[in-house]
Amino acid sequence: MRNKTIVEEKAIFEYGVGRGAVQHTTVGDIDDTYLRHDIEGMTDPGEPEVVRHFTRLSTMNHSLDVGMYPLGSCTMKYNPKVMESAAGEKSFSSVHPAAPQSMTQGVLELMYGVEQYLKTMTGMHSFSLQPAAGAHGELAGMLIAAKYHRANKTGRHTILVPDTAHGTNPASAAMAGFRVVNIPSGRHGMIEADTLKKIIDGETAGIMLTVPNTLGIFEEQIVAIAGLVHDAGGVVYVDGANFNALLGKARYGDMGVDIVHLNLHKTFATPHGTGGPGAGAIGVSSALREFLPVPVVEKRGHKIVMNYGLKNTIGRMTGFYGNIGILIRAYTYMRMLGVRGAGQVAAIATLNANYLRSLLKDRYNLPYATPTLHEVVFDDTLQNAFGVKTIDIAKRLIDYGFHPPTIYFPLIVHGAIMIEPTETESKDEIDRFVAAMRAIADEAQSMPQTVIGAPQSAPVARVNEVKAAREPVLVYRPQEGPRR
Numbered sequence: 001m002r003n004k005t006i007v008e009e010k011a012i013f014e015y016g017v018g019r020g021a022v023q024h025t026t027v028g029d030i031d032d033t034y035l036r037h038d039i040e041g042m043t044d045p046g047e048p049e050v051v052r053h054f055t056r057l058s059t060m061n062h063s064l065d066v067g068m069y070p071l072g073s074c075t076m077k078y079n080p081k082v083m084e085s086a087a088g089e090k091s092f093s094s095v096h097p098a099a100p101q102s103m104t105q106g107v108l109e110l111m112y113g114v115e116q117y118l119k120t121m122t123g124m125h126s127f128s129l130q131p132a133a134g135a136h137g138e139l140a141g142m143l144i145a146a147k148y149h150r151a152n153k154t155g156r157h158t159i160l161v162p163d164t165a166h167g168t169n170p171a172s173a174a175m176a177g178f179r180v181v182n183i184p185s186g187r188h189g190m191i192e193a194d195t196l197k198k199i200i201d202g203e204t205a206g207i208m209l210t211v212p213n214t215l216g217i218f219e220e221q222i223v224a225i226a227g228l229v230h231d232a233g234g235v236v237y238v239d240g241a242n243f244n245a246l247l248g249k250a251r252y253g254d255m256g257v258d259i260v261h262l263n264l265h266k267t268f269a270t271p272h273g274t275g276g277p278g279a280g281a282i283g284v285s286s287a288l289r290e291f292l293p294v295p296v297v298e299k300r301g302h303k304i305v306m307n308y309g310l311k312n313t314i315g316r317m318t319g320f321y322g323n324i325g326i327l328i329r330a331y332t333y334m335r336m337l338g339v340r341g342a343g344q345v346a347a348i349a350t351l352n353a354n355y356l357r358s359l360l361k362d363r364y365n366l367p368y369a370t371p372t373l374h375e376v377v378f379d380d381t382l383q384n385a386f387g388v389k390t391i392d393i394a395k396r397l398i399d400y401g402f403h404p405p406t407i408y409f410p411l412i413v414h415g416a417i418m419i420e421p422t423e424t425e426s427k428d429e430i431d432r433f434v435a436a437m438r439a440i441a442d443e444a445q446s447m448p449q450t451v452i453g454a455p456q457s458a459p460v461a462r463v464n465e466v467k468a469a470r471e472p473v474l475v476y477r478p479q480e481g482p483r484r
């Protein structure tokens with residue numbers, strides 16, 4: 001078990017005044033007229049106290065720089081530090097977003113490069129880099145589908161969404177004005193063309209498939225499914241947020257997909273960080289190019305231009321050019337990997353997940369026997385016999401120095417434990433994680449109270465998540481005293 005330093009939970013405002021040491025951050029020779037005096041009860045911690053305070057705080061959280069972060073579906077892989085220095089490069093970070101295009105050719109060329117790479121890897125005809133997150137890309141895709149049906153006066157209003165789709169998919173379809181129809185997956189954890197045949201009708205505007213789906217399983221019948229949807233006059237949307245598993249191996253464009261979004265902040269560096277910043281690039285077939293959100297980058301002669309004039313565009317999804325910082329990281333990553341290196345990402349991500357699966361499947365129940373790609377979903381059936389649940393297993397992992405996996409998702413698996421090791425973890429780190437999971441399975445049996453009471457070593461034990469979401473305290477008020 002790794003040691004955690006337990007420090008007193010204290011806000012920087014709660015340090016005392018006049019601490020008796022030389023204060024490097026005190027006001028010195030600054031003229032009194034420039035100083036604020038109106039912060040009542042404000043303390044004056046010195047530089048060493050501030051540095052130690054924030055350094056200690058930084059160790060209270062788990063991060064990728066500390067260890068594996070197997071949060072399923074989020075692709076929390078290690079990202080080389082060079083991406084951060086590229087994004088921080090002054091020539092990028094100091095460009096004003098409203099600067100004329102003649103002065104932003106470097107940024108535009110980078111965006112053009114990102115688009116070319118994505119086209120090569122996905123087989124799609126064109127991309128827009130506007131959306132600022134995965135779910136934002138889904139919304140863009142659904143708005144494109146809606147506008148396509150309006151432009152063609154088809155009068156279709158329903159989108160089919162499998163029970164194995166990502167949770168944001170039905171919400172995105174509904175926000176774009178569609179009625180959502182749920183499609184049940186079969187016992188192998190994938191959508192079957194025969195099931196679809198019974199559901200598709202004259203109202204069907206399209207399907208929204210997550211590929212690989214949230215069980216980490218590839219939709220093997222996707223070509224037949226796309227054919228059925230097309231024959232019925234619908235469009236095929238794919239949520240490609242977890243493109244890691246297919247990168248350099250398979251292309252959505254070759255499977256009959258009309259619209260796809262990718263999470264550049266998962267597959268192409270920048271970890272997925274609850275709400276952003278992200279980049280949900282959206283790709284379409286040639287027939288849908290004119291519907292893309294604007295601006296899109298285009299090459300005219302030697303110049304790269306921003307085109308705002310697509311005929312049927314759904315408009316803007318965000319300000320200016322999108323989340324440029326994420327695009328810079330993605331481009332750096334793409335150039336490091338190249339087109340040939342990309343296949344290794346998919347191969348090792350899949351190998352790692354299957355290695356882990358093979359070492360845990362005798363201790364944790366596997367609800368689906370179908371081979372998986374980049375992630376694997378277990379459940380807590382075997383531990384339930386001892387009163388131990390998924391949440392307990394997840395919290396106990398914190399004591400072993402690991403971030404918990406994604407839990408209770410996908411919803412079709414009761415007590416789901418969704419593990420994605422990613423391609424950047426070594427065999428050693430995966431072995432350590434497996435040893436921790438196996439030890440927890442032992443504990444669940446021999447001393448279930450230890451698991452149920454976990455975490456034992458974290459600075460904060462179990463928080464009331466409902467209360468935190470419903471009544472968030474976002475402002476520090478000194479008169480209320482220290483938070484406990």
Ligand SMILES: *Cc1c(COP(=O)(O)O)cnc(C)c1O
Pocket residue numbers: 073074133134135136166168210239240241242263272275278
């Ligand atoms: C992460 C993810 C999303 C949502 O991406 P955000 O950037 O969090 O909005 C959508 N679909 C799948 C399959 C994902 O894994």
